[in-house]
Amino acid sequence: MPVLLDLLFNEWLVGFGVPILVGIGLSLLADEFKEFTAARICFIFATLWAYGKMIMWGFTTPESFKVRALVIALVSASVAIGLVEALRLTTRRQTTVNATPDSVKEPFSVTVETCLFSTTFQQGGIFWVVDRFGPRRSKAPINAVLAVRVVNNQSIASMINRLTLEGNTVNGKWIPLLLIRGDMVQLFDVINNDFTKAGLLTPIMLDSMLENRAMSPNETVKGFLMLAYPRGNDQFNGKFRFAIADTGGAKYSQQEADTNAGNFGGNSLPGGGFQDISKYPTAFVQDSPANLITPP
Numbered sequence: 001m002p003v004l005l006d007l008l009f010n011e012w013l014v015g016f017g018v019p020i021l022v023g024i025g026l027s028l029l030a031d032e033f034k035e036f037t038a039a040r041i042c043f044i045f046a047t048l049w050a051y052g053k054m055i056m057w058g059f060t061t062p063e064s065f066k067v068r069a070l071v072i073a074l075v076s077a078s079v080a081i082g083l084v085e086a087l088r089l090t091t092r093r094q095t096t097v098n099a100t101p102d103s104v105k106e107p108f109s110v111t112v113e114t115c116l117f118s119t120t121f122q123q124g125g126i127f128w129v130v131d132r133f134g135p136r137r138s139k140a141p142i143n144a145v146l147a148v149r150v151v152n153n154q155s156i157a158s159m160i161n162r163l164t165l166e167g168n169t170v171n172g173k174w175i176p177l178l179l180i181r182g183d184m185v186q187l188f189d190v191i192n193n194d195f196t197k198a199g200l201l202t203p204i205m206l207d208s209m210l211e212n213r214a215m216s217p218n219e220t221v222k223g224f225l226m227l228a229y230p231r232g233n234d235q236f237n238g239k240f241r242f243a244i245a246d247t248g249g250a251k252y253s254q255q256e257a258d259t260n261a262g263n264f265g266g267n268s269l270p271g272g273g274f275q276d277i278s279k280y281p282t283a284f285v286q287d288s289p290a291n292l293i294t295p296p
Contacts, residue, residue, distance in 0.1 A: 009049075011053075018049055018050050021042045021045055022042070022043065022046050022086070025090075029093045034094075043087060043090070047079055047082070054072060054079075058072055106153060107153055107154050108153060108158075108160075108244045108250070109150075109153060110149070110252075114146075114147045115145065115240070116144065117144035117238050118143045118229075119235050119236055119237075121231055121233075122233075126190055127142050127144075127145055128141050128142065128187075128190050128195075128198065128277070129185035129186060130185060130188065131184070132184055136281075138281050138282065139195070139283070140284050140288070142180060142226050143227055143229045144167075145187070146240065147223075148206050150206070150215075150220070150221050151219070152215040152217060152218060153218065157214040157215065157216055158214060158215045159214040159215070159246055159247045160244055160245070161247050162243070162246075163242065163244055164243045165177045165225070165227065165243075166243075167227075167229065167239070168237055168256070171235075173234070174241065175229075177229060180227065180285055182205025182206075182208045183207075184290065188200055189269075198276070198277045199271055199274055200271060200272040200275055201269045201270070204224065205223055208223070209223045224269070228284075228285045239256060241254035
């Protein structure tokens with residue numbers, strides 16, 4: 001028994017073990033875990049371990065009574081205060097989480113980090129797409145490219161099966177937009193309408209990342225989306241809002257999402273060299289339902 005006690009309350013073991021238990025307890029309070037009972041157990045075991053070491057030291061040390069009393073009093077007070085504050089922190093954290101249960105939280109959050117867009121359907125822009133497949137490939141102008149961040153706020157995995165987008169006009173009207181499938185087309189930037197030197201762009205497309213995979217709890221997914229406006233004379237102002245639904249029935253509809261238009265910042269569009277796409281006839285994605293996530 002003395003050998004076991006010597007091992008259990010060894011200075012090195014206690015010196016490493018107590019901080020590790022406290023660290024584990026604090027980690028269990030994070031959003032990824034929210035294991036409040038387990039956190040309390042870690043804090044209590046760390047306290048008992050520290051008190052045990054203190055008692056063993058007081059029993060075996062040759063120091064005088066005054067020294068032993070002073071050290072034990074200081075250590076006891078420090079450990080007790082640490083335990084009380086750790087338990088209070090756990091209770092506050094649990095109260096906060098319980099005050100906003102998953103059932104009343106928005107299941108998703110969506111941020112349009114940056115975008116480049118044209119204002120009207122007729123205007124087009126520097127971005128063009130070319131069909132990847134089909135006997136008669138064509139090139140088509142598109143109206144916007146967005147860098148988007150999606151977060152699954154739920155405590156369970158989520159597979160998104162519906163993603164729609166609306167654009168806001170200068171008159172304040174919201175109009176459904178056309179999302180272009182990233183796996184069906186290649187994206188190019190064309191400067192000064194020089195189709196013989198079109199720059200191939202190879203960004204990570206958000207729709208491809210979300211397709212046929214589940215987002216883990218609290219996971220963040222980033223990627224790009226390609227958009228086209230419906231035919232018409234509407235003038236858009238660069239504000240977009242999303243609607244998302246998953247296979248579990250969770251739904252989220254934004255009221256509005258502003259963009260930092262025209263500034264990609266850290267959201268780079270990687271390139272893959274230049275290609276001549278002048279040989280492809282010009283068409284419109286509005287006439288190619290197979291290339292659209294949301295057909296017109």
